[in-house]
Amino acid sequence: MEYTTYGGVSIINAIPSLRGGTMAIDLPVRVNVSRGGCSMDEFTSFIVKYASAKLGVREEYCIRVNSNVPMASGLKSNSAVAVGVTYALAEVSKVGLSKINVIRIAAEATKAHGSSITGAFDDASASLLGGVVLTDNRLMKVIKHINPPNDVVVVVTGFKEGKKAINVDALKSLSSIYHDLVHWVLEGRLWEAATINGIMVAKVLGYIKQLSAIGEALGKGALAAGVSGNGPSIYAVFKTGEEGPYVDYVNEHWGYLILTKPIPALIN
Numbered sequence: 216m217e218y219t220t221y222g223g224v225s226i227i228n229a230i231p232s233l234r235g236g237t238m239a240i241d242l243p244v245r246v247n248v249s250r251g252g253c254s255m256d257e258f259t260s261f262i263v264k265y266a267s268a269k270l271g272v273r274e275e276y277c278i279r280v281n282s283n284v285p286m287a288s289g290l291k292s293n294s295a296v297a298v299g300v301t302y303a304l305a306e307v308s309k310v311g312l313s314k315i316n317v318i319r320i321a322a323e324a325t326k327a328h329g330s331s332i333t334g335a336f337d338d339a340s341a342s343l344l345g346g347v348v349l350t351d352n353r354l355m356k357v358i359k360h361i362n363p364p365n366d367v368v369v370v371v372t373g374f375k376e377g378k379k380a381i382n383v384d385a386l387k388s389l390s391s392i393y394h395d396l397v398h399w400v401l402e403g404r405l406w407e408a409a410t411i412n413g414i415m416v417a418k419v420l421g422y423i424k425q426l427s428a429i430g431e432a433l434g435k436g437a438l439a440a441g442v443s444g445n446g447p448s449i450y451a452v453f454k455t456g457e458e459g460p461y462v463d464y465v466n467e468h469w470g471y472l473i474l475t476k477p478i479p480a481l482i483n
């Protein structure tokens with residue numbers, strides 16, 4: 216059996232205020248599950264073990280992951296794999312768990328593994344539920360779940376650059392500004408919040424080259440632009456058909472990109 220989750224881009228990084236926002240994008244992660252053991256990479260076997268213990272699954276399963284999300288790049292690769300693996304195990308073993316409880320286990324698992332700081336409940340939620348989510352990562356609750364506009368494209372680059380150290384204290388020092396960004400999202404000012412978040416993360420973590428790309432994107436008409444997650448990826452959202460001049464800039468100055476679109480909120 217195969218289950219699909221998605222990568223995503225940050226609307227609000229959850230590290231500063233423990234509330235985060237993520238938009239799922241069309242970078243699928245396909246998780247295939249079958250009976251019997253097999254050898255798995257370190258991350259996948261950690262999640263399988265953690266989730267099996269939480270779900271009370273005793274049988275051995277073999278999990279194969281086929282991910283389109285560039286790894287360790289800020290595009291939510293670890294949450295997409297973790298929630299896909301947890302969901303696959305819950306479904307195949309028929310434990311009857313809601314998607315939200317699957318997401319909670321996946322978030323606990325990435326935190327226990329050390330590959331997320333807050334549990335990244337925001338990223339895991341968008342990955343399994345699609346759409347745009349605003350979440351409380353401490354309480355592991357979805358505050359808002361909406362459809363993204365359907366007439367936009369997302370241009371992603373920067374994912375081949377080196378990842379900078381995550382300065383958690385410096386990000387946390389921004390918490391009061393992040394309380395305001397959460398309110399912006401609640402008021403529907405999604406793209407403004409995403410852009411301020413993306414610029415602040417770039418500045419605080421030292422993604423200098425990314426800052427100039429954000430400036431280019433905004434100057435060329437982007438609705439939003441910023442560093443995603445803890446970098447190094449940068450994304451820019453354009454009304455469909457208006458991305459051309461920025462795509463030309465990216466091709467010339469970065470030499471690689473992914474052109475994708477948001478995933479609508481998924482039903483069930």
Ligand SMILES: Nc1ncnc2c1ncn2[C@@H]1O[C@H](COP(=O)(O)OP(=O)(O)OP(=O)(O)O)[C@@H](O)[C@H]1O
Pocket residue numbers: 256258259280282285286287288289290291292293294296330331335338443444445446
């Ligand atoms: N396809 C995959 N197969 C196995 N492990 C993976 C895969 N994708 C991600 N991982 C695990 O997740 C880690 C990357 O997590 P990291 O938080 O650095 O990246 P990210 O999820 O892209 O970042 P962010 O949380 O900023 O979006 C990898 O080092 C690996 O352990």
Ligand SMILES: O=C(O)C1=C[C@@H](O)[C@@H](O)[C@H](O)C1
Pocket residue numbers: 225227228229230235236289291330331332333334335336337338443444445
């Ligand atoms: O490690 C974490 O907890 C997080 C990492 C980034 O993806 C952030 O964007 C996310 O909000 C939280």
